[in-house]
Amino acid sequence: MNKKKPKILITEPIPETVIKHLREFGDVTVGEKGLFQSEENLLEEIEKFDALLCMLSVPVSESVLKKGTNLKVVANFAVGYDNIDITAAHSLGIKVANTPDVLTEACGDYAMGLLLALSRKLKEAEKYLRNGNFDGWEPLGFLGMELRDRNLGIIGMGRIGQAFANRAKAFGMNILYHNRSRLDLNTESRLDAKYIKDPIKLAEQSDVLSLNCPLTESTFHLVDTDFLKHMPEHALLINISRGAVIDEAALAEALHDNVIAGAALDVFEKEPGVHPRLLSAPNTMLLPHIASATHRTREDIGMLAAEAIISVLNGKDDNEIPNLITP
Structure with a gap:
């Protein structure tokens, strides 16, 4: 049988x-x-x-x-x-x-893609063209952030965080990071990465801040109203980790009030739900959890x-x- x-x-x-x-x-x-x-x-x-x-x-x-x-x-x-x-x-x-x-390499590619699209306002520019507004080259049209010599802060320097750091380094960015434990010196040297023990200090120094950390008690709503106030006004935020690392209500208000300049989010706290104020926030890319979608x-x-x-x-x-x- x-x-x-x-x-x-x-x-x-x-x-x-x-x-x-x-x-x-x-x-x-x-x-x-x-x-x-x-x-x-x-x-x-x-x-x-x-x-x-x-x-x-x-x-x-x-x-x-x-x-x-x-x-x-x-x-x-x-x-x-x-x-x-x-x-x-x-x-x-x-x-x-x-x-x-x-998932490491696909997510590293995706994070870099989000950064390029967000920093160069690609979504807004394409919408502008599709809506029939493009009537010629504009010297002041859709000016964005050049990445070379900017600081990329990474919270969570595991495999995916390191994959993103490698790509950003190739674009001439300076790599700063916070992690539960500091990387070994050889890895830091390979990534040319500087360890910042306090995530608030990292926020203060980051032109772009990327969340690549697991969701734990210590990272739940890590990015809240106070955290966002410590980021530079021109800063961009990227999240491909877990939605609940961000207080979405606080982020929505920060974006509407120009506390930071933009955000690209692939994950949300109550997926598939998205905080309604995020849907109307300026310079914000909202994607349906596709970082590993190859x-x-x-x-x-x-x-x-x-x-x-x-x-x-x-x-x-x-x-x-x-x-x-x-x-």
């Missing part, structure tokens, strides 16, 4: 190559887009499954984990995992994995999550499970 295949829930459509790979191993169910962003919907279904491959937007709470009596592994289709109750998972013996590394990267993310699931369900030791999050 054939061994019963494990049941795997993928909470919404992902690259077909990943789904096909998992179907060679288990009985795979793929949810509709957004269906399992509801904890109630997840609670109704989770006890059927041995493995969960989920998005960052899926609330894998203690209640969900306890209801998942057959659940052996949760693999997040993301670097972050603040949507998962890690403590509860470990106490229940459920393995948790994420997908670092594979064909190669999204497939790599899925495959990494799939391999973690297969490894756990095959009974491999913890040291053989890709990107296992340990207690």
